[in-house]
């Protein structure tokens with residue numbers, strides 16, 4: 001059989017895999033039952049970051065006096081915000097569609113796929129017809145969807161997921177966010193910036209971040225006016241007229257609180273989209289975290305792979321999905337992939353931004369690594385002061401051989417700055433490699449430079 005490959009799902013995992021496969025000469029069927037771009041472009045990364053930009057602008061307007069600018073009156077037009085988001089999403093989705101079309105060896109099929117056997121995919125086309133495709137390999141990239149907690153009252157009107165919040169024009173007066181993960185913290189920060197009173201109920205804050213970052217983020221969010229409760233779980237939601245009352249219980253003390261809001265955003269996690277794929281029929285193993293895969297993202301069935309949010313690797317990020325897609329296609333096409341899939345940046349678009357790459361201190365301790373740490377505060381960085389954003393720090397960790405093993409940033413443009421750390425860690429760079437590189441002044445990157453030099457006692461400004 002020729003190298004026909006079916007990719008199911010055209011999110012950042014699936015469409016990138018399809019393009020890489022096509023570049024390598026495969027005939028690819030890319031099957032999608034909704035929009036190209038998946039969650040990321042349509043209901044995730046891009047819509048939220050459009051809103052985030054508004055939140056940043058409104059925060060700057062709120063603090064404009066600091067810059068000697070008086071702004072008497074400003075208000076947000078929720079409809080225009082929606083329109084701008086839809087335009088950006090439309091532009092990106094349209095661009096990806098054109099890109100896919102430009103590959104003559106990709107056939108895009110609009111329909112819902114399920115597996116008949118290890119070499120056959122059946123597609124229920126949008127027209128209602130069925131089509132069967134015979135392939136050499138199958139790449140499942142069906143992504144994830146919001147999971148609701150078992151909290152009582154979760155089905156009430158006004159209790160919503162991120163999908164629904166992002167399609168609302170109205171900005172709720174009071175928004176209760178349940179969940180202190182990336183999505184919960186981002187929405188709390190965004191809606192606070194947009195003018196809602198936000199109440200954040202978190203069992204833990206950013207549980208994958210370094211402990212010091214976890215500790216620092218809560219007071220920073222509180223200072224901006226987000227009513228933040230940590231170590232707490234929502235127990236029950238009650239409808240009271242137009243309002244919703246949430247009863248939440250502390251995890252480690254015998255105490256409850258009650259908060260009232262207009263909407264309750266449930267951001268308590270996302271689960272794999274595995275229904276309707278006929279995984280059981282084909283014998284593919286999966287659990288509640290996703291489809292089981294080996295280190296090459298291959299399932300227990302030879303030649304069938306699962307990439308991105310749908311697999312049980314446990315990283316739900318667009319760039320990770322895309323890189324898994326590239327890796328799998330290169331493997332299928334007989335090329336040894338060069339991507340280092342062990343190192344990926346984690347970014348949280350809150351105010352201030354939070355990013356990390358590599359090991360946390362806790363992980364280094366667990367692995368008995370003899371590490372050292374150095375931290376540079378943005379309060380001592382000229383560029384951060386001119387921006388009016390002096391909160392936060394860059395923390396760099398190195399092992400006993402001076403190899404950089406972890407970078408943790410909280411502060412302005414953390415999500416862009418983190419890539420110097422990612423480059424250093426994935427290429428096993430040492431402190432001296434950074435020290436050798438002149439960093440421009442005045443830039444935020446100097447904070448990374450100084451923190452790294454600090455590992456050797458060579459920092460100039462601390």
Ligand code: FAD
Pocket residue numbers: 008009010011012013014031032033034035036037038039040041043044045046048111112113114141142143144162183273276277307308309310315316317318319320321349
């Ligand atoms: P998806 O993007 O979910 O795509 C899967 C596609 O498969 C969908 O289009 C779906 O319609 C299709 N599909 C499903 N079943 C079938 C079927 N049977 N037949 C055909 N098609 C099917 N990640 C980041 O890296 N940065 C961010 O800033 C970020 N922000 C986010 C904000 C929010 C609110 C959310 C919810 C997520 C965010 N993410 C972010 C996560 C990111 O969106 C996902 O990690 C990413 O989209 C996963 O890509 P994927 O290709 O695995 O799946």
